[in-house]
Amino acid sequence: MTAVAAGHSHGAPAISVLIPTFNRREIALRCIAALDAQQLPPGTMEVIMVDDGSSDGTAAAILAAGARMATPITCLTQSNAGANAARNRAIAASRAPLALFLNDDSIAAPGMVAEHLRQHAAHPAETDAVLGGLLLPEAPPPGLFEVLHHDAALAVRPAGEDLGWRAFYTFNLSVKTSLLRRHGGFNPDLRWHEDIEFGRRLSADGLRVLHAPAATAVHLHPMNEAGWLGIADREGRALAAWLVHEPGLRDELVQLGLHSLKLGTRAPRHAMADLVLKLLTEPAALWVARRLARRQPKAAAAVYRKLFQARKRRAIDAALPDGFV
Template sequence: MPGPTVSVIIAAYNAMPYLTQSISSAAEQSIGQENLEIIVVDDGSTDGTAAELARLNEVYPGLMQVVHQANSGGPSAPRNAGLDRARGEFVFFLDADDHLGPEALERMVAMSVENGTDIVLGKMVGIGGRDLPQSMFKRSQPKTDVFTSRVYWALNPLKLFRRKLIEKHGLRFPTGLPIGEDQPFVALAYLHASGISVVADYDCLYCNLREDGGNTTVRNGGSEPRLLFLPRMVDLLLERVPPGPGRDHLAHRHLTVDVQQLLNDHLVHEPREVQEKALERLSEIIAPLWHDGMNDRLSAMARLRLHLVRHRMLDELLEVVEFDKEISRSKAATPVLVDGGRAYARYPYLRDPVHAVPDLCYDVTAQLGTRHHVSRAELRGTELHLAGHAYLHRVVTQDVTTELILRERDTAAEYRLPVTHTATPGLGADADEGRFTYDLAGFEAAVDITTAADGGPLGDGLWDLYLSVGAQGISKEVRIGAKRAESVSAGPSTRIVAIGEELRSLTLYATKPYGNFTLDLGERKHKVLPRLSLDGIGWAAGAPTELEITGRCALDAYPDGALKVVLDDDRGGTVSFVARQAADGRFVVRVPIQELTAGLWGGELRIGSWALALPPVPRSLPPAKWRRRALPWYAEPVRDAGDRFALLVARASLVRGLAGPGR
């Protein structure tokens, strides 16, 4: 008999009152109880957990396995006991104080099955102030791996695992670690997995911050427990992952998250003697992972922190930790020193000759943010007109060198164009507690596409708009448009413009979903013909020999006289009639039939090289008649022309005249 699809394993220790919701959320999953088993291991609870498990076992008969064991001191032993009993194709580890979203398991199983992956991370939501990793949940990922994503930043076991992966590699939770026991288990599972999926568009797991502080990571305070699992993770990376970018990617997580938590939350509260010993051990632990080639991956604060750890500068480290906490509490960014085209955060001991900490530990040039706002973006003829402001966050707008960049998306061809710098007095005063102002951040630009390519016209393509925002020798690029005034339209503005003797299409639009501006030159994305439509053909009111053709043109602009109806006859003759614009983009073309020569006339609506065939002349349209040089003439639709415009213009014979009009 086949086993269940998912085995939900819950390690419970004094988990009341959270346990009830945890088990109920698993039992009532949309995947159905026929596809579930719930294994709860009571790790020596003393708070009524056992009684509640007995009650729930009656509420969900046949669904639960309940195991009671002496307290083991951590979640490893009960989780392993659950694994030993699991029969499901998948296992999901659920903490007893957390609960699942109603469709969580169904969605995660479907993601794994559809993509052939061994592990699925479901989006986690913190409750009561619980801080959880979120960087891996920016978007759903059908299939990724541990080296090209942020999944390694989530080393808790609250995930869906294919049980075959666990058993094939003999994975179990180490029992000798008071905390961090999940990291070796999850890290090895990641490294062995055939693929990893992320469900980010549904809240799969809700994690509580317990009011009694009973979460394991809260119970086990102090630096000592962390100094037990961290070297184990360092050894795991050194043994399992070869040197190079892959190892550095994983090491980044431990050198930032784990080191910061140990220092900021634990070491600072311990006696001096304990601090000194812990710092010495930590320095030895991180030594194999941190090398100069990693510095570009690390923030300046992380570099400074690691430098002080490496050199066992305890007093300086304690001051930096307190400074780091103040940064987190403050609503203002740290000021910078700009020197030689680089920006250095004014953290403690910057260029202090006594401590001689390298500038590299303060360099935030790569982390400087660009901020911009577009107040005008519009096409006028062949010119693009832009205005707004842009600046480097924390860098005073002196020696401004901002310029506009047009970069073709496929070929990467680019042209840099000057802008006019304009005053923006007081800009920035409402942020960062008023520490920074940017008085010369404004820009204005008028770009003529007929000369933008080093004096020549731009070629066809998608030309993305960037600013190279520069001040005091530092410059950074930013796509523009996402931040714009409400009055600046995000919708496409398509027009026909004359470049030399040629008519070309030009569209200014904002991309989706990011809203950045792009110029589409040559119909790469925005076609002209769908913006032209024809409504009808008939004789003009009060002018029985004028054919009236009506339609709509959704183009924002085109050269005078460019939109017209062109008729050609079966003898090679051609005549054209210019459209007259009406309200709301509508147009009217009047064709004086009496001016046409005898023949069978076809036709189309044209604007430059674009042509839209005219629809058939309605069969119900009566013939027109007139006299030319005293002789009778007529025009009538050709009845068997099918779906094309066909109008016969001819002189009436006396015989046809006796038979009646148009006969």
């Protein structure tokens, strides 16, 4: 493992922006460029990006770009071990009392980091975290799968509301660094729902996740059919792994989508959907969805959501050990 640093040091910063990345060099470059354009006094912020074993030259590109920026940019590299392992490395390297987690495809609006700092000044308790907003880009218009991948439900929640541990989303989330370190960091064995699992552990200590939609980033994540449906498989496997690790969380995990034939947690409506998809077969349902997508995107989205949930349920049952109840 190696570490490379770029940019210019201004002493201990007020906030560290922590970003895992993997094989998305061009988007990662846009991410750090948006951070360098933040409306902040010099020395307020440092950026720590952890390259999780990329093969596209991400680390070298970040180093070269960071050398031209006023913001201190550090890029750590590691063999591919997942986003949680990368986040833990970044936490260990952080020099600031506040940690702001971004995904590499979260492109910060100019006042985003300043708003996180303002929120923490107003909410100084160690267990107060702040979740910023995440918007789809306006141009070019997002495609069907970008819309399906985007969680629009948070946008209607009031500013200042405590969203709870289930909203511990690291796409735009700031937390006191001392709280993260005191609880041992993220679970590196999880590859999906890996952030909210840590949020659940922190909730035992009184975690609040305060909604700050004015701390805005744009989600720049091109998505196609295979990529979106693949998330269903990853999410299902992660829910099964989480249950095996913490069986006592069964009821809470059902609320997150742990609907399983093996566990008896599959609702009647899920059984009906699975029966229909088995009768149609998934290829036929995909054919219908693709045809609808050309002229009736809303109808296509409804079919794709059914396919997604059915695939997630199959992935959960496949990942659960035989005899596990």
